[in-house]
Amino acid sequence: MSLLHIKNLSVRFGDASAVPVVDGLDLSVEKGEVLAIVGESGSGKSVTMMALMGLIDAPGRITADALTFNGSDMLTLSGRQRRKVVGKDMAMVFQDPMTALNPSYTVGFQIEEVLRQHLGLRGKAARQRALELLKKVEIPAPESRLDAYPHQLSGGMSQRVAIAMAIAGEPKLLIADEPTTALDVTIQAQIMELLLNLQKEQDMALILITHDLAVVAETARRVCVMYAGQAVEVGQVPELFEVPAHPYSEALLAAIPEHSEGAERLATLPGIVPGRYDRPHGCLLSPRCPYVQDHCRQQRPSLDPKAHSLARCFYPLNQEVA
Amino acid sequence: MTNPLAKTAAVDAAPLDQSLLYPSPYKEFWHAFSRNKGAVAGLLFMCLIVFCALFAPWVAPHNPSEQYRDFLLTPPVWLEGGQWQFLLGTDELGRDLLSRLIQGSRLSLLIGLSSVMISLIPGVLLGLLAGFFPRLLGPSIMRLMDVMLALPSLLLAVAIVAILGPGLINTVIAIAIVSLPAYVRLTRAAVMGELNRDYVTAARLAGARLPRLMFVTVLPNCMAPLIVQATLSFSSAILDAAALGFLGLGVQPPTPEWGTMLASARDYIERAWWVVSLPGLTILLSVLAINLMGDGLRDALDPKLKNAA
Amino acid sequence: MFSFIARRLGLLIPSFFGITLLTFALIRLIPGDPVEVMMGERRVDPEMHAQAMERLGLNKPLAQQYLDYVGKLAQGDLGESLRTRESVWHEFLALFPATLELAMAALLFAGIVGLLAGVIAALKRGSLFDHGVMGISLAGYSMPIFWWGLILIMFFSVGLGWTPVSGRIDLLYDIEPTTGFMLIDTLLSDEEGAFKDALMHLILPAIVLGTIPLAVIARMTRSSMLEVLREDYIRTARAKGLSPARVVFVHGLRNALIPVLTVVGLQVGTLLGGAVLTETIFSWPGIGKWLIEAIGARDYPVVQNGILLIACLVILVNFVVDILYGLANPRIRHQR
Numbered sequence: 001m002s003l004l005h006i007k008n009l010s011v012r013f014g015d016a017s018a019v020p021v022v023d024g025l026d027l028s029v030e031k032g033e034v035l036a037i038v039g040e041s042g043s044g045k046s047v048t049m050m051a052l053m054g055l056i057d058a059p060g061r062i063t064a065d066a067l068t069f070n071g072s073d074m075l076t077l078s079g080r081q082r083r084k085v086v087g088k089d090m091a092m093v094f095q096d097p098m099t100a101l102n103p104s105y106t107v108g109f110q111i112e113e114v115l116r117q118h119l120g121l122r123g124k125a126a127r128q129r130a131l132e133l134l135k136k137v138e139i140p141a142p143e144s145r146l147d148a149y150p151h152q153l154s155g156g157m158s159q160r161v162a163i164a165m166a167i168a169g170e171p172k173l174l175i176a177d178e179p180t181t182a183l184d185v186t187i188q189a190q191i192m193e194l195l196l197n198l199q200k201e202q203d204m205a206l207i208l209i210t211h212d213l214a215v216v217a218e219t220a221r222r223v224c225v226m227y228a229g230q231a232v233e234v235g236q237v238p239e240l241f242e243v244p245a246h247p248y249s250e251a252l253l254a255a256i257p258e259h260s261e262g263a264e265r266l267a268t269l270p271g272i273v274p275g276r277y278d279r280p281h282g283c284l285l286s287p288r289c290p291y292v293q294d295h296c297r298q299q300r301p302s303l304d305p306k307a308h309s310l311a312r313c314f315y316p317l318n319q320e321v322a
Numbered sequence: 323m324t325n326p327l328a329k330t331a332a333v334d335a336a337p338l339d340q341s342l343l344y345p346s347p348y349k350e351f352w353h354a355f356s357r358n359k360g361a362v363a364g365l366l367f368m369c370l371i372v373f374c375a376l377f378a379p380w381v382a383p384h385n386p387s388e389q390y391r392d393f394l395l396t397p398p399v400w401l402e403g404g405q406w407q408f409l410l411g412t413d414e415l416g417r418d419l420l421s422r423l424i425q426g427s428r429l430s431l432l433i434g435l436s437s438v439m440i441s442l443i444p445g446v447l448l449g450l451l452a453g454f455f456p457r458l459l460g461p462s463i464m465r466l467m468d469v470m471l472a473l474p475s476l477l478l479a480v481a482i483v484a485i486l487g488p489g490l491i492n493t494v495i496a497i498a499i500v501s502l503p504a505y506v507r508l509t510r511a512a513v514m515g516e517l518n519r520d521y522v523t524a525a526r527l528a529g530a531r532l533p534r535l536m537f538v539t540v541l542p543n544c545m546a547p548l549i550v551q552a553t554l555s556f557s558s559a560i561l562d563a564a565a566l567g568f569l570g571l572g573v574q575p576p577t578p579e580w581g582t583m584l585a586s587a588r589d590y591i592e593r594a595w596w597v598v599s600l601p602g603l604t605i606l607l608s609v610l611a612i613n614l615m616g617d618g619l620r621d622a623l624d625p626k627l628k629n630a631a
Numbered sequence: 632m633f634s635f636i637a638r639r640l641g642l643l644i645p646s647f648f649g650i651t652l653l654t655f656a657l658i659r660l661i662p663g664d665p666v667e668v669m670m671g672e673r674r675v676d677p678e679m680h681a682q683a684m685e686r687l688g689l690n691k692p693l694a695q696q697y698l699d700y701v702g703k704l705a706q707g708d709l710g711e712s713l714r715t716r717e718s719v720w721h722e723f724l725a726l727f728p729a730t731l732e733l734a735m736a737a738l739l740f741a742g743i744v745g746l747l748a749g750v751i752a753a754l755k756r757g758s759l760f761d762h763g764v765m766g767i768s769l770a771g772y773s774m775p776i777f778w779w780g781l782i783l784i785m786f787f788s789v790g791l792g793w794t795p796v797s798g799r800i801d802l803l804y805d806i807e808p809t810t811g812f813m814l815i816d817t818l819l820s821d822e823e824g825a826f827k828d829a830l831m832h833l834i835l836p837a838i839v840l841g842t843i844p845l846a847v848i849a850r851m852t853r854s855s856m857l858e859v860l861r862e863d864y865i866r867t868a869r870a871k872g873l874s875p876a877r878v879v880f881v882h883g884l885r886n887a888l889i890p891v892l893t894v895v896g897l898q899v900g901t902l903l904g905g906a907v908l909t910e911t912i913f914s915w916p917g918i919g920k921w922l923i924e925a926i927g928a929r930d931y932p933v934v935q936n937g938i939l940l941i942a943c944l945v946i947l948v949n950f951v952v953d954i955l956y957g958l959a960n961p962r963i964r965h966q967r
Contacts, residue, residue, distance in 0.1 A: 480922070
């Protein structure tokens with residue numbers, strides 16, 4: 001049994017007729033695995049993870065055939081039971097560390113809060129453990145940082161604190177939602193390295209949401225490409241990069257500067273992600289797809305096994321088996 | 323008031339697309355204002371009050387100071403013992419309450435308007451000076467305003483009336499002085515914000531002198547918060563005038579001022595609820611209407627201020 | 632933290648001087664001859680007039696008069712009441728606890744109800760409750776409180792007979808003013824039922840005086856809470872698996888309180904102004920009623936220095952609010 005198993009997850013804002021932000025998503029994550037989710041802004045990456053964490057409020061509605069984590073069915077858990085899992089076995093690191101920490105409380109308070117909530121640690125024991133966590137995320141002079149307020153920390157330092165908070169409950173799954181996007185380029189590599197080290201050390205699964213395909217190529221074992229709320233291709237890392245089956249994956253890869261060397265202009269995919277009112281009847285990519293056929297405009301493909309990966313396409317690319 | 327840009331656009335695009343025309347600023351303002359139902363309700367109620375005040379002698383069924391000795395403390399018409407000739411009943415001297423309330427609207431509006439005018443003009447001037455001379459004059463003006471703000475506004479008004487003596491004119495003066503600091507602060511803050519803008523620098527470089535800079539270049543861009551503040555201080559002027567009247571320090575009886583009417587009605591609290599309730603209710607509704615209008619104005623004129631108060 | 636307090640303290644000094652200037656000027660602005668006005672009679676005997684001018688120091692140059700005034704204040708001499716010949720300072724001290732008790736009760740009422748209503752309205756944004764809170768608070772904001780007091784008296788005291796009409800305590804009880812706070816003094820005394828009686832006397836005035844602060848606090852809490860609930864750190868707190876109550880109150884309200892606190896600080900002035908009206912309606916023996924009576928009796932030393940004391944009080948309270956603001960908001964405390 002996978003650590004995380006998602007089947008046909010949809011998230012809508014509004015009633016059942018509203019256009020889904022996440023549309024019939026299937027995904028599973030194994031223990032200790034690194035999975036990357038890529039896709040352009042608004043493709044539903046973050047919303048999927050928020051749904052998983054139970055952070056979607058009304059009018060948002062979540063439906064799924066299955067949503068199990070670590071053996072428990074997240075759909076039927078009560079709020080109280082869910083909160084025993086969230087923040088402990090499943091934790092999340094957010095995009096902008098400068099706003100993700102509460103400005104009114106010290107770093108120590110915010111870490112110890114998790115320890116008290118999930119491990120029952122109090123007083124000296126909690127402080128001791130918080131100190132260890134700060135050391136673990138490689139914060140210099142951790143003793144003095146415990147009493148610091150978030151505004152006294154740099155962005156990179158804040159993100160380290162946020163990571164310390166996330167791993168405080170020794171989670172089995174850590175979700176990192178673009179953890180380096182808001183940081184300086186020089187810091188980005190450090191934070192990424194820290195996350196991967198922690199992942200190996202604690203043998204936790206890591207879901208990495210990112211725009212950065214270079215990072216994906218270096219770190220992830222599997223990758224899920226999302227487009228307009230749907231997973232359009234899910235596959236192993238070297239294969240998906242070398243022989244993408246879905247035209248959208250191909251387009252994403254072509255848009256990496258390294259792949260366009262020698263070309264006059266960076267390859268781009270014309271058009272924009274369909275919005276609420278112009279969602280195509282057939283394949284969601286059909287208006288933008290260079291390989292589109294009539295059939296694609298009529299019917300929506302499902303996510304099916306192809307030669308090297310799972311892909312949501314009637315006419316997948318690179319199907320010759322090597 | 324068509325925008326010149328819109329005119330050229332109309333020439334270029336042969337079939338005129340109405341949605342591309344810029345709406346006139348008045349239309350745009352009305353569109354934003356009328357979306358706020360409370361503000362429109364407030365405006366309607368204020369129109370009623372203003373109408374009553376303007377045409378008081380014709381609207382009022384009786385002379386407000388005529389005493390009908392046979393009809394002391396007649397209840398309103400819908401109660402037992404009510405008389406059709408006195409719709410809202412009579413007071414302790416047999417005067418028609420409705421007529422007195424209508425007459426009172428004149429006084430309240432007069433006090434509100436004149437005190438706003440008297441404080442707005444020097445307030446804006448002082449604020450402009452404080453904004454344009456940030457070295458010595460500005461801080462000393464602001465310090466003085468801070469001191470005035472340290473005193474509770476009603477208390478300051480009470481003190482001023484205590485010194486000048488009660489009466490209509492002194493009430494207006496007291497309220498005007500009390501609402502001065504708000505205008506000074508607002509104007510100065512707006513001026514300081516505008517002074518760093520490039521258009522002011524451009525005007526300076528073009529050789530604009532100080533008065534022109536102050537009144538033609540900068541001031542029109544500071545109007546939005548001032549208009550809102552004027553509305554709000556209009557309502558607090560009505561409230562403060564009534565409070566002064568109630569304390570016996572404002573307009574003196576038998577003038578039918580709403581607060582003064584309440585003060586003399588106090589003794590009949592056990593026997594005649596209407597002489598106590600109705601003047602106060604009129605004050606509440608008028609102030610509420612103006613505040614609703616002020617909220618609508620603020621949202622329509624200055625979206626930035628939406629969460630400020 | 633200490634340098635923060637010291638900086639704020641430094642700002643107080645010019646304000647105090649400004650207040651003395653204002654109260655000094657206030658008394659000089661009385662139209663007509665000051666001696667005649669104070670004695671309340673016309674054509675005072677010239678010799679007596681000169682004596683009075685001498686005694687009051689009115690024959691000296693204006694600057695000298697001001698320096699004398701400030702000098703006296705510095706020595707703690709606030710003059711004496713023309714009516715009672717009591718020291719103004721002593722009268723103030725004797726009456727101030729009554730006003731403080733009333734104001735604190737009003738703030739307590741406004742704070743508890745306003746915060747709760749504001750938080751719930753924010754959490755249930757757009758609901759009937761939310762609209763109700765906003766509507767009521769708008770009405771409260773526009774309330775002529777002297778009328779509101781009369782209406783409450785008419786309903787609860789005259790109509791239902793639940794609460795007494797005026798004063799702090801029934802004449803039956805003889806309470807030793809140990810602390811000046813009636814609620815505490817009645818508890819200290821062994822008179823039976825005195826505490827309950829004092830409480831019943833306090834309820835209506837406190838509600839009346841608390842109405843406007845209540846409206847302001849509820850509105851401000853709602854809008855500030857709505858803003859805070861959208862913040863990223865609230866999402867972080869929820870992602871930690873904390874209970875909704877902890878998320879709202881520990882992580883949300885703590886941050887939402889900062890602007891509310893500022894507004895409450897600004898309300899203290901309004902509160903003291905409202906105390907003048909409330910005390911007049913309920914015959915509450917505090918400094919507001921004292922001041923109004925002094926004005927009626929042309930007791931100018933009381934008027935002048937009573938206003939001075941109240942202004943100083945407001946400045947001090949605003950200072951305390953500033954400090955609290957620093958405590959609640961670490962970003963301010965660490966500025967510069």
